[in-house]
Amino acid sequence: MHQQAMRKHPFFVVGGIGFWLxxxxxxxxxxxxxxxxxxxxxxxxxxxxxxxxxxVYILFIALFIVGAMINHIRNRNPDSCFGEMGYSEMESxxxxxxxxSMMINAILYIVAVISSEFLLKLSDSxxxxxxxxxxxxxxxxxxAKALSSYVKTLDELQLKVIMEASLFSLSxxxxxxxxIGFFQLYEVVPNFPVFWIFPSVFVLxxxxxxxxxxxHF
Amino acid sequence: MDNRxxxxxxxxxxxxxxxxxxxxxxxxTINAIEKGKYDPSxxxxxxxxxVFECLIEDIFSPDNR
Numbered sequence: 001m002h003q004q005a006m007r008k009h010p011f012f013v014v015g016g017i018g019f020w021l022x023x024x025x026x027x028x029x030x031x032x033x034x035x036x037x038x039x040x041x042x043x044x045x046x047x048x049x050x051x052x053x054x055x056v057y058i059l060f061i062a063l064f065i066v067g068a069m070i071n072h073i074r075n076r077n078p079d080s081c082f083g084e085m086g087y088s089e090m091e092s093x094x095x096x097x098x099x100x101s102m103m104i105n106a107i108l109y110i111v112a113v114i115s116s117e118f119l120l121k122l123s124d125s126x127x128x129x130x131x132x133x134x135x136x137x138x139x140x141x142x143x144a145k146a147l148s149s150y151v152k153t154l155d156e157l158q159l160k161v162i163m164e165a166s167l168f169s170l171s172x173x174x175x176x177x178x179x180i181g182f183f184q185l186y187e188v189v190p191n192f193p194v195f196w197i198f199p200s201v202f203v204l205x206x207x208x209x210x211x212x213x214x215x216h217f
Numbered sequence: 218m219d220n221r222x223x224x225x226x227x228x229x230x231x232x233x234x235x236x237x238x239x240x241x242x243x244x245x246t247i248n249a250i251e252k253g254k255y256d257p258s259x260x261x262x263x264x265x266x267x268v269f270e271c272l273i274e275d276i277f278s279p280d281n282r
Contacts, residue, residue: 092243155242157255216254217245 062110067206094153101146108139109199140198161212168208169201176200220277223251225269240264253280 112135119132151162177197183189226236233251237244240261249255256277257265266273 155246156258156261157246157249158243160255216249 063203092150092153092155092158094150098146098150102143105139105143105146109136109143112136112139143202157216161209161216164212164215165205165208168211169204172204173197173201218256218277218280219253220250222247222265222276225271225276226251229269236268239268 116132116135119135120129123129151159154162180189180192184192226233233244233247237247240247241264242261246255246257250257262273262277265276269276
């Protein structure tokens with residue numbers, strides 16, 4: 001691959017931004033963890049282990065948003081640098097609405113996860129905490145609904161791409177969960193937060209879709 | 218499978234988008250069929266035959282490679 005093209009490839013752009021996001025988030029979370037008087041002293045931010053995984057978790061979402069933004073920019077300008085790679089998004093009547101909806105809901109999801117941290121401080125009631133736990137679920141459900149509506153606008157080859165992407169995402173996520181499960185069982189790692197599964201499914205789906213598009217188109 | 222889709226389309230001076238709109242599929246699917254990267258389903262193959270007013274065998278043939 002040509003060096004100029006490599007620099008412009010979406011994966012390199014996303015990877016580069018993702019690396020810096022993790023770096024900055026780790027430093028920020030370490031700072032918050034070392035300041036016990038801050039509001040971040042409870043729940044998700046309460047241990048170094050959780051803080052590290054929260055950073056990875058937010059990275060997944062951030063990668064997703066950046067990927068959606070790159071798609072959005074590329075679609076607005078077909079002659080942009082991304083066009084040179086020969087990579088093309090699946091064209092369908094619902095694709096623009098899908099990208100817009102996913103980007104908005106991913107941002108809402110991050111806002112919901114972080115704001116729920118603040119809301120937890122307002123009450124000690126387990127019932128209220130239960131209700132707060134549902135806040136990030138709403139944008140997650142809207143993302144699933146957007147995907148469902150998008151799939152209805154696709155033709156047979158595009159559905160094949162979606163199926164291959166789904167299988168790619170499903171297989172890696174389930175094998176990953178199984179591996180982590182054994183790690184926990186044999187006490188190699190402590191408790192592992194399962195909320196990262198949802199964003200990882202979507203990010204892996206995006207990667208799987210990219211690979212399937214490269215293969216079929 | 219080999220196919221003569223590109224030739225048939227060129228004879229009628231249609232773009233990939235024109236054919237895609239007629240068949241109700243995406244332009245990328247037409248492109249993938251022309252390149253031999255994707256073999257269409259029977260309903261799409263019958264639609265193609267109907268659009269080009271010929272038999273399916275006139276468009277598609279077994280891969281000779």
